[in-house]
Amino acid sequence: MVYPAVFQSLIWICLMTTGLQSQHHEVTHIISKMCVVRQSTTLIPCRYSHPISERLHTGEWLYQRSPVSLDPVFKGRVEFTPSVGDEGGNCSLLLRDVRNSDAGVFHFAFRTDVSAQNWTNSSGISLEVTGAEVEVIYPPDVLTEGDLLVFICGSCIPSIVLPTYIWRKDGRVFHQDYGSNQLDLDPVRLEDEGRFSCTLSGHEGLNSSSVTINVRPGHSPENTSLSIIPSGEIVEGDMVKLTCNSVARPPVQNYSWFKDNQISSVGSEQTYIIFSINSGLVGWFYCMAQNKYGSQRSDSVSLSVKGNGSVVNVVAVGVILAVVVTSVILMVAIVMFLRRKKRTSEGQNSKGQQQHHRKIESCDGIYMTLDPRALSSDYDTLDNMKISREN
Structure with missing residues (x-):
């Protein structure tokens, strides 16, 4: 795991070695968009440069084009002391106790002792603030056993340090994932009913919302059918794929293939493949789909071939x-x-x-x-x- 101090040190080193020997007025950022955890402290990276014959006269950070130093919202929460060098220096902004209202675009602008123009980066850095709110992405309404259930923790993944996401169900640790804020339950089970919440490592004190899910029982396979590829004329020697399609909750657990009403099955996968069809392999085929609630048989389909x-x-x-x-x-x-x-x-x-x-x-x-x-x-x-x- 990369700790914040180590990562910020890497940023400082990168900033100090970027943009040297510049002959232009320029403001650069190593990233254009940042995701920051609410209530945390973050460093917004910046580097400025100018011709060696000039010196920095003034430098100012702007939030939504307004000076940060004059905005009471940022009072006591920002720290900015640009370093002065022969050709520029570091202009990073330290922002403490990040709030949801801090989301927006930050720009750094400077002026030299020779030029009266304000130099800046037109794109700036876009700041997005995230918390530990749990959101259900899919399904949006009724949840049935066997469905895909997707949770999202927060609105984005932090840029400075990737956290470990800790998921809890009814107060107990359910799952942990480093660097990913998504939890997939596929398929969802009846025993997955409960209250889900999440936290981020290093930000355990962050308030988190929770979501309670209810799962209704599933059903046996329905609308079981058989499809054949190729669908047109089949010539002796062709490869033929027979696929068993069925709607079931939870999903089908077992597939069985039968030929000419034989007692024993000829296949046990959803797709039955005949790599080289010949007259000895033709006949009537059907499939059987089964889950814990029951099974259903498809209609029989005749498979025939034309001489090669x-x-x-x-x-x-x-x-x-x-x-x-x-x-x-x-x-x-x-x-x-x-x-x-x-x-x-x-x-x-x-x-x-x-x-x-x-x-x-x-x-x-x-x-x-x-x-x-x-x-x-x-x-x-x-x-x-x-x-x-x-x-």
Whole structure:
């Protein structure tokens, strides 16, 4: 935890090392807006600078454009002694016993011995004052078990030192949080009924308001329904998300998913995811939402898919390839058949020619056998007789 004295020392060091060697008339602030705790003491940081040839003549803090030194509201509560250097110095304002009425814009203005003009920072520092008032941000009206309940302590978080916020319920410490003025009860329970208040560490004496809350009992799940993403056509291989929606107070504690009226569930989260849908995962789905007051079942929704176009394309390519291969095989078979037939025909022609030669040879034999001289010796006798007559 950073203590106020340490933090203010850091501010002084920062102020003393900022704006050195300036050749301009200038008023600077390390912050433009401050949140200050009521009844506390705070330092409003400031640094002024001017050319080295000039000297500070007058310096004055203004609240809402009016001199603080002349305002009776600040009498005895402010301390301001600007440091004088060759080129400027520290002009921070110490404000004690901060009040709600101190909220507003503070400016520092100065004049040098050379220039008659008042130099200032047009933005100044905006001061916001906070207390330890408890405010209910949500819900604004009726609080039901299971709702989100948000408390806020004070209007802002202090700028100088971040405090620890201490929340009490019925006078007992309920929760502590460093640097955050918000308390969330999500979901709110029946046992959270009671009176809530807050305090800030280091400001325990600060008056605090309190808020009493009443929590009415919740109810079982209602309007339970099922939604599917994608909502349009689902293609095989897609990722599908089924979400169970229900209104319940307190919120749904258990979700269950069922398919085709099966007894055992297929999922137990609010969203059931099918990373790659296929025909084996389709069917009728419904969900069950449950809290401590009861349960409710959604209507059944049919989940179906359309064949994947890429699969169809692969099948088509396979069919075409099969047809091509079959055609090639058929053509090869036809060619081989024609070749075989040709070879058979040539063989038959050759055989026929051989048989034809054999027939011719056979005929010559027959002719020879028909030669009369070869048939009988009587032919020689007759032939001799013919020759004798001729002579």
